[in-house]
């Protein structure tokens with residue numbers, strides 16, 4: 001495993017982070033047993049992963065808590081989240097703190113390393129800053145969590161409007177945002193500020209549906225060609241990103257997707273979500289490989305650098321999964 005300093009938090013984190021949400025939710029999304037999901041966490045730790053990202057909304061905090069039994073707490077970086085939604089209203093500080101307390105209980109720990117507000121839309125940011133952040137900082141002082149973070153709602157915020165504000169505000173020590181081969185605008189919109197301010201960055205939507213389901217990619221490319229956003233010949237290809245897979249290049253589309261993101265300047269941790277033990281191994285191996293050949297990386301930027309919002313589905317929002 002490779003480890004990096006997580007911005008101004010000073011934490012040493014693995015470049016591959018285990019995501020416990022998304023479609024897989026450690027296999028819970030596919031009806032796997034708790035023991036199966038615990039094994040996914042343990043296997044990741046055995047392979048050197050020390051950053052685990054979960055959330056009150058995922059239903060996987062208790063699994064993570066059980067999986068971490070016997071693992072020295074100071075070797076792990078545990079990140080979780082609280083929702084900011086209470087029906088159609090903004091959650092109160094009391095509700096968010098109750099969520100924090102419940103997370104501590106389910107995770108069976110005295111402190112959370114990175115406590116994040118989950119999926120904050122741009123229109124809620126001012127109220128989050130005014131109503132939620134000050135009381136949360138008092139909880140931080142009590143030692144319930146070490147670093148404050150925020151995640152964007154990528155499917156609803158393609159231009160990182162929330163992140164553009166968060167990345168400039170020193171109160172946030174950690175951010176989570178969407179970045180992938182066909183949604184690269186964080187390079188201009190977010191990373192310059194996170195780098196300047198030493199904000200830790202967690203990447204999501206790196207593979208999701210688009211780079212794990214060939215039909216989904218083909219259909220998306222056809223739509224983008226029809227909208228005039230991609231060259232016409234790409235609509236005819238069986239694998240429109242097949243040019244990435246060759247001797248000395250990527251081994252698969254997921255391999256290309258994880259490597260593309262890992263080596264982007266400004267990226268600290270690439271989150272991978274899976275319920276499949278074999279994918280734990282292949283994904284970590286991909287994240288640890290060198291960058292894609294320069295010509296392939298340049299081609300991805302030339303072809304897709306102008307695209308915005310591609311591959312950012314809400315959980316279970318892919319055509320294949322809906323069948």
Ligand SMILES: NC(=O)c1ccc[n+]([C@@H]2O[C@H](COP(=O)([O-])OP(=O)(O)OC[C@H]3O[C@@H](n4cnc5c(N)ncnc54)[C@H](OP(=O)(O)O)[C@@H]3O)[C@@H](O)[C@H]2O)c1
Nearest residue numbers: 019020021022024151204206207208212272273274275279
């Ligand atoms: N707003 C937010 O706060 C927010 C939103 C989204 C995500 N997240 C966080 O980011 C994490 C990562 O996002 P994600 O879950 O979408 O992860 P991802 O790594 O981008 O994509 C995971 C998807 O790809 C599949 N997959 C993974 N490895 C594969 C492989 N080697 N070959 C083929 N298919 C593969 C998985 O299915 P299998 O189970 O079959 O492997 C799953 O459907 C989440 O778990 C969560 O922690 C946060």
